[in-house]
Amino acid sequence: MDIADxxxxxxxxxxxxxxxxxxxxxxxxxAPLTYMHGSGGIARGLEQALEGRRAGDRFEVVVAPEDGFGxxxxxxxxxxxxxxxxxxxEPKLGDKLETTTAKxxxxxxxxxxGADTLTVDGNHPLAGRRVRADLEVLSVRVPTPxxxxxxxx
Numbered sequence: 001m002d003i004a005d006x007x008x009x010x011x012x013x014x015x016x017x018x019x020x021x022x023x024x025x026x027x028x029x030x031a032p033l034t035y036m037h038g039s040g041g042i043a044r045g046l047e048q049a050l051e052g053r054r055a056g057d058r059f060e061v062v063v064a065p066e067d068g069f070g071x072x073x074x075x076x077x078x079x080x081x082x083x084x085x086x087x088x089x090e091p092k093l094g095d096k097l098e099t100t101t102a103k104x105x106x107x108x109x110x111x112x113x114g115a116d117t118l119t120v121d122g123n124h125p126l127a128g129r130r131v132r133a134d135l136e137v138l139s140v141r142v143p144t145p146x147x148x149x150x151x152x153x
Contacts, residue, residue, distance in 0.1 A: 003053050005038030008147065010138040011050065018062045018130035032138055036147065043068045046133055057135040065128050068150045072128030077111070079119045091118055 003009045011033050014026040027033055035041045037050065045067030049059070065071050085091050095110040097120065112119035 001054060001142075003037050003137065003140050006143060006148070007037050008034060008141050008143045009037050009050060009053075010034045010140075012136045012138060013046075014134040016132045016134075018132040021132075024126065024131065034050060036143060043131075046135070049133070050135065050137070052136075053137045053140075054139050055139050058134075060134050063131045063133060065130065067080050068131050069124045069126035069129070072123050076106075076108075077119065079112075079114075079117050082114070082116050082118050085118060097144035 001007070012027045013033060014028055015024040017024060021043060024122050031041070036124075037047065040047075043063060045061070045063030048067070049061040049063070053059075054144055082091075087095075093110055093113065097108050097110070099106050099108055099122075101121075106122045108120040108122045109125075110118055111121045
């Protein structure tokens with residue numbers, strides 16, 4: 001059975017930075033990813049590369065930012081007065097915060113801490129990066145009625 005819209009696919013993947021070769025993440029050695037194809041649950045470029053594949057297929061693809069995790073927007077990086085920090089603990093690099101913008105909630109990550117300032121970044125960590133994906137399709141199946149009704153994941 002081929003991967004197509006509204007089918008459940010189970011895949012192993014390894015993501016690396018396509019330009020530097022630096023590892024990003026992998027399901028190998030862990031549980032594979034199971035998703036409903038066509039639901040937007042994974043990056044568009046990965047979904048397009050998986051379309052029509054079947055169990056046993058193993059391949060690599062490079063996904064451009066516009067088909068992956070989006071372009072990087074420097075406007076989402078801001079340096080703020082440290083006095084805006086409202087948490088009871090001291091800020092640490094990598095702390096995640098939720099803020100509200102005109103477009104709704106936005107998660108930001110603390111990327112720099114100064115004596116009087118904090119720098120936060122609202123970009124996806126992989127925004128603006130080309131990603132190489134080593135993919136292996138483990139299985140493809142029709143969803144159960146519950147998966148159709150309630151979605152997968």
